[in-house]
Amino acid sequence: MDGPGSTPYRDPMSPRPAARGRSPVLRAVWSVTLAALLLEGCASAREDIPPLQVVPHVDLSRYLGTWYEIASYPNWFQRGCTGTTATYSLRPGGAIEVDNRCLKGSLDGEEARSIGVAWPVKDDPSGAKLEVQFFWPFRGDYWIIELDPDYQWAVVGHPTREYLWLLSRKPTLDAATSAELMRRIAAQGYDVSLLKRTPQRAP
16 A cells, blocks of 8 residues: 655644655655545446455554555556555554655655555444545545455555555565465456566565
């Protein structure tokens, strides 16, 4: 789940501004792309396949921490991103802070960063459906559709199936696990041939 870029907002629950010293061009580009992503998140789910299924239960306290992006559906708002990570931490009041980072162009490139906030969907008892906000008042869907019992890997999707992220606690994921996840993702109606591996630094 990944989407970079942020700007300051007046709403108290909106993201805080990115750290000073980042390229203003990158911040501006990422701000526009995140707004577009969240607007697209309002699109309807596909009607030609069954609704996307999430995992039965997520302990969000165990889900917190840093995840490495292993692969994702290519999207224009992450174009050029390498070394992508997402770090989740608990805010006072129960919301989850989302800290997305990537290196532009190469693993030696400039860091781009966005700060957002997420909430569990109120009418979903599983804890696997969240709403993420980078731009007030727009929110996007963040659905956990596969999750390791030990919280070492996860797959994040979107009800439209237009977005997909494969995450791991480490920069790499073993071949057997990757193959099994490809099978499960395909069974959910995703075209796994569209997944693109994300370069990460060697552990």
